[in-house]
Amino acid sequence: MALAMFAVSCGRPATDKTILRVASWAGAGEDNEYFRLVDQIYRDFERDNPDIKIVIENMPGDYVPKMMLSHIAEVVPDVVILDASSSALFKKNGVLQDLTPFLEKDKAFTRDQFYENTLLAGTYQDRLYSIPVDFTPMVIYYNKDLFDKAKVPYPKNGWTFQEFMDTAAKFQSIGKKGFVVSNWMPGWVMWLWNNGGSVLDPSGSKATGTLDSPQNVKTIQFLKDLVDKGCAPKLTEVSGTGVDPFANGDVAMATSGHWSITGYKSAKEINWQRLGIVSMPTQLTSPVTVYYESGLGIGNGCKNPEAAWRFIKHFCSYKNQLRYNSSGIAVCARKDVSAERAKDPIEHDFIELIKGSRPPLGAEVEGYSYVEQQGEKMMDSVLNGRKTPAEALREMARRVDREFDK
Amino acid sequence: MTSLRQRENRSGWLFVAPATIHLFLFALLPIGFTVYLSLFRWKLYRPDKTFVGLNNYQYSASDPAFLNSIWNSLKYALVAVPSGIIVALAIAIMLNQKMRLSAFFRTIYYLPAISSGVAISMVWIYIFLPENGLLNTLLGHIGFKDIDFLGKSETALWALAFMSIWTGLGPKVVLFMAGLIGVPQTLYEAAELDGATGWRAFRSITLPMLIPTTLFVVVTSTISAIQVFTPVYMMTKGGPEDSTEVVGYHIYSEAWTSFNTGLASAKSFILFILIAAVAYIQFRMTKKQLEGHSVQ
Numbered sequence: 001m002a003l004a005m006f007a008v009s010c011g012r013p014a015t016d017k018t019i020l021r022v023a024s025w026a027g028a029g030e031d032n033e034y035f036r037l038v039d040q041i042y043r044d045f046e047r048d049n050p051d052i053k054i055v056i057e058n059m060p061g062d063y064v065p066k067m068m069l070s071h072i073a074e075v076v077p078d079v080v081i082l083d084a085s086s087s088a089l090f091k092k093n094g095v096l097q098d099l100t101p102f103l104e105k106d107k108a109f110t111r112d113q114f115y116e117n118t119l120l121a122g123t124y125q126d127r128l129y130s131i132p133v134d135f136t137p138m139v140i141y142y143n144k145d146l147f148d149k150a151k152v153p154y155p156k157n158g159w160t161f162q163e164f165m166d167t168a169a170k171f172q173s174i175g176k177k178g179f180v181v182s183n184w185m186p187g188w189v190m191w192l193w194n195n196g197g198s199v200l201d202p203s204g205s206k207a208t209g210t211l212d213s214p215q216n217v218k219t220i221q222f223l224k225d226l227v228d229k230g231c232a233p234k235l236t237e238v239s240g241t242g243v244d245p246f247a248n249g250d251v252a253m254a255t256s257g258h259w260s261i262t263g264y265k266s267a268k269e270i271n272w273q274r275l276g277i278v279s280m281p282t283q284l285t286s287p288v289t290v291y292y293e294s295g296l297g298i299g300n301g302c303k304n305p306e307a308a309w310r311f312i313k314h315f316c317s318y319k320n321q322l323r324y325n326s327s328g329i330a331v332c333a334r335k336d337v338s339a340e341r342a343k344d345p346i347e348h349d350f351i352e353l354i355k356g357s358r359p360p361l362g363a364e365v366e367g368y369s370y371v372e373q374q375g376e377k378m379m380d381s382v383l384n385g386r387k388t389p390a391e392a393l394r395e396m397a398r399r400v401d402r403e404f405d406k
Numbered sequence: 407m408t409s410l411r412q413r414e415n416r417s418g419w420l421f422v423a424p425a426t427i428h429l430f431l432f433a434l435l436p437i438g439f440t441v442y443l444s445l446f447r448w449k450l451y452r453p454d455k456t457f458v459g460l461n462n463y464q465y466s467a468s469d470p471a472f473l474n475s476i477w478n479s480l481k482y483a484l485v486a487v488p489s490g491i492i493v494a495l496a497i498a499i500m501l502n503q504k505m506r507l508s509a510f511f512r513t514i515y516y517l518p519a520i521s522s523g524v525a526i527s528m529v530w531i532y533i534f535l536p537e538n539g540l541l542n543t544l545l546g547h548i549g550f551k552d553i554d555f556l557g558k559s560e561t562a563l564w565a566l567a568f569m570s571i572w573t574g575l576g577p578k579v580v581l582f583m584a585g586l587i588g589v590p591q592t593l594y595e596a597a598e599l600d601g602a603t604g605w606r607a608f609r610s611i612t613l614p615m616l617i618p619t620t621l622f623v624v625v626t627s628t629i630s631a632i633q634v635f636t637p638v639y640m641m642t643k644g645g646p647e648d649s650t651e652v653v654g655y656h657i658y659s660e661a662w663t664s665f666n667t668g669l670a671s672a673k674s675f676i677l678f679i680l681i682a683a684v685a686y687i688q689f690r691m692t693k694k695q696l697e698g699h700s701v702q
């Protein structure tokens with residue numbers, strides 16, 4: 001650990017300029033259109049701010065533990081990327097500086113430029129710790145070509161679980177499956193929400209009595225039924241093949257975020273322009289979904305927070321956000337950029353779903369990644385037929401409570 | 407005389423100093439610090455540490471996930487160690503024959519030992535793929551179809567153990583070959599005069615003469631099998647369900663996912679004791695065998 005701390009604090013170039021250390025999820029030498037775009041935004045900042053030099057600190061893989069190590073070594077980068085899924089850990093443990101005073105002073109850069117709920121992932125006790133850079137609500141993608149071929153009407157926002165099941169069952173006639181149940185808890189947690197269930201109690205510290213509720217048992221059974229009734233491929237047919245059955249044109253609907261569009265555009269078996277998106281099916285009066293987001297914050301040890309704030313404003317400006325989001329990776333949290341991008345029908349449909357989206361529980365609960373790990377084990381045991389949903393959820397709740405009691 | 411002895415002593419100490427300092431800094435000190443940390447309840451990223459005495463050890467002893475991970479590691483070792491040794495011995499005997507391309511095959515069998523564990527794991531993910539994986543394609547010719555080796559809790563741990571036979575081959579083969587070269591040729595000649603050749607000579611001469619080598623290979627293989635981490639981290643993340651959550655991966659998750667540094671330290675020290683105990687038992691058992699066994 002001491003070696004890691006030492007390594008983190010080494011390797012700074014000698015220069016008269018203010019060094020701004022910017023954390024990055026990319027690996028050193030990673031090169032694709034997205035990273036070239038981001039790099040161009042960095043270079044533009046250096047051109048406009050000749051007194052500042054940006055030094056990228058690559059942290060590919062295990063970003064959260066690496067950031068926590070840099071926190072205890074007091075070498076947190078000046079500009080930190082905040083992933084909504086783990087932001088509680090950063091916000092509650094003093095890793096970041098409060099951005100509220102910067103925002104209050106800055107008349108040209110205001111909260112109301114952003115969708116209000118996208119600021120929640122970076123908010124703790126009414127203070128703002130990150131400015132959203134990109135985000136995406138989780139939605140259902142559907143393949144219009146397969147719907148037309150099977151003569152199934154396109155789904156509409158607000159559809160129910162039963163309507164979803166009926167729709168998913170209609171593709172076997174053309175030799176396809178209706179839906180793919182992928183076992184990744186961030187990709188299925190909103191099914192629980194849409195059936196009135198939750199993962200943790202309101203205090204965020206106890207699972208028993210909430211996670212193993214009758215609603216959640218019904219929801220997990222519903223997802224299992226999709227597989228058992230042949231509406232969705234078995235888990236073993238999906239996992240480990242390295243093939244996305246939706247991108248491969250074998251499945252008519254899939255749950256994912258905006259990031260998938262980049263892959264769908266290059267998929268040979270589907271026409272991405274014939275894709276639609278629709279809300280999650282719901283048993284509530286209006287659908288809800290989870291959103292995933294990355295934002296930029298200022299590290300607690302940053303010696304020149306004004307420079308870091310200038311950088312964040314530069315990255316989150318209208319011009320740069322328009323360029324950044326043209327990569328197709330996500331939806332923009334800025335209303336003006338999204339309004340511009342809404343001319344594209346898919347972007348328009350994504351923006352429609354923003355209002356029903358909530359941050360992931362990892363934005364509120366420290367250690368939520370453990371819950372997600374256990375969620376996947378729970379779902380494995382149900383879909384592989386080793387446990388009933390009730391047994392599996394009870395076991396998961398017991399484990400989560402034990403973990404939170406440690 | 408005294409001065410000469412003193413000089414020799416000093417030289418001796420200087421020779422062992424680098425290794426001793428290295429051992430102290432990178433082995434003994436971290437072990438001591440681990441034991442110290444194991445007495446505290448401590449979230450890595452929080453400044454406050456609470457002294458809890460032996461509570462972390464008590465908790466670990468009743469932690470079903472930790473006990474399950476130890477059980478998984480033992481199951482893995484019980485399969486990976488004997489099968490790895492049998493295959494390595496067979497290959498060493500084969501390579502020990504005077505055959506063409508023997509040096510080439512020696513190099514080939516050693517390659518996994520010098521390859522990156524991460525890269526090897528990535529290759530084996532593709533070998534194990536259910537539909538178009540190499541193994542399933544081969545098995546398809548004899549009637550087996552699309553086995554999801556890593557995706558099913560019944561097969562995942564055994565798939566990793568199977569993979570370890572290949573990845574751990576190089577050093578074992580080298581050790582066995584060195585052992586085989588050390589068997590005096592005169593023993594085989596004497597046995598031949600008595601009419602003992604082939605299997606009888608192997609059972610009565612080769613195997614007993616290889617006992618010291620086998621002891622070393624068994625102990626080192628068992629230690630590395632119980633410590634297995636890279637393939638689990640890369641290929642299964644402990645799943646499906648908990649079927650491949652081995653103790654090394656469990657401790658990693660405790661430390662770096664849950665950040666329970668005190669508890670992870672206690673579990674690490676328990677693992678240290680476990681490995682030391684297994685190694686001690688193996689030494690005792692094999693030593694007895696060595697003492698009671700002579701070339702017949």
